[in-house]
Amino acid sequence: MKILPLEDFRKAFDHFLLSEISDIDVGDDFRSVLGYTFRSGGKRLRPYIIRCLCDELLLEQDIANSLGIAVEMFHTGSLIHDDLPSIDNDDLRRGNPSLHKAYGEDLALLAGDFLLIYPVKIILRSSISKNRVIRIIELWTKTSLAVIEGEYLDVTVRPPFSEDTVRRIHLKKTGELFGFCFASPILCCDDTDVAEKMLELGRQFGIAFQIADDIKDSDLSDHGLGKTPGKDAALSRPSALNAMNKIEARHMISEFIKRRIPEIPFARFRKTVESLTRELIRY
Template sequence: MKTKTLKINDFRKEFDKFLRDHLERLMVCSSFSSIINYTPLTGGKRLRPYLIALFSQAIGLPSELYMKLGVAVELFHSGSLIHDDLPAIDNDDFRRGKPSLHKAFDEASAILAGDFLMLYPVKVLQELTINEHLKFLLINEWIRTALSIIEGEYLDVTYEPSSNTKDVNRIHRLKTAELFGFCFSSPFICADRMEEAKKMKETGLRFGHIFQVLDDIKDKLQPIEILGKTPGKDEKLNRPSILRFMSPEEALNTSEKDFKTLLENIEYPEVCEGLKKLWKLIVKA
């Protein structure tokens, strides 16, 4: 019997409540709690937790498990966005259509909140109710992923425009695609399906590359009202972008072909259906 595909809007409502409840239980002082909560609760499409849920439902993982996995990933992602917006990095005053954390509060608070949110996920993963050996493998993969992302951020801010796409692709793999690789593979690690985990990690990396290309296109073409942050920043800051080597139209066409090929590696119809709908959402956003 075919499993019903999880709809992202339905998931987002459920996940936002789960995330809010989780944040309310953090054992930190109330003043710091409001700062920590600011970025995670200012919206967002929840794409990464949704991807975890899609695969988890397809292989029968319990909702409590995949929702906590989603919380870990979303909090880390929020912390990385806080750091991205800081004056020393992207220097952006807006995120998701609202003042960035360092503008809503102050720069020191933003640094510390970002630190907290990027470290805290290990605690979430430690508390998962799975076999201890699997937990060890999952946390090991998470640490490797998190360190890769930070290295990618460094390479992003120190990038010097080159005449080939190799450097750009490497930075995008580390900075963006690695987290998607974790989203695709982590449910399979939790289910002790390691061969599938390896395969889905590579598929997730490919999805991450596609996502970054679409993000490059949006940064160049969309206004702040839609983008939710200052448009054209990447080009002004000489950040790596595939659009240095092809037009937005060429990049979009290539991404669409890559996405269709990517779906061939996924054997779960409900996941493919969810990804197709997600593709439309990302392209139109």
């Protein structure tokens, strides 16, 4: 089976995602608020990872869509909260005004809350069998709580930042959700041992992703990022570049490619992850 290009996936996935938003049982006004950030686009990297692995495991598309939409909703809800004046105070997201700039802080807070909670409903009503969906929800609960803890650490830990401290925050803030993306399709196949291994590999991919994001934050313009650059430095937030220079940071990503990607036990998915990671270095 040929690997699905990310751009082709994004177009198809956005159709399912926006359809899901349109079916949420709330008033039209609130639904418009909930859909605002999604309509601004996004990489859709997390659901893409889920889809590629589901394809290799021959899982039905409904499972890939359900897990992917759940993850993208949660991720977007966390970004909406990140952008609030009390946290990152960022007026730009995905090249457009952040949700709180478009609709106000009160509605942005409520929309973020909704999008953090709603994914459980999506997972529970998916076609994943009842005995397996419990394991998925258990992993989801651990993952979502870890991400929020990571956000707390990101806001509260003050400099100086050691490499271990930055890595711990990156693991929780970014790595855990990628871990879910790597592991949840495996749990749908009832292979808990392989799922545990993939969970850890996904976490390591997430750390590599966050290191690359920290480099971009220092290098690119708001046009290239789709958000305000230099926020980490301005707010004295933990960044890989607090603990190492850019050459060392890129070397860490290269080490992930060299040492951890070969451990992925699925050939096509391994190739996909390697391609995605090399793109992180090039950006």
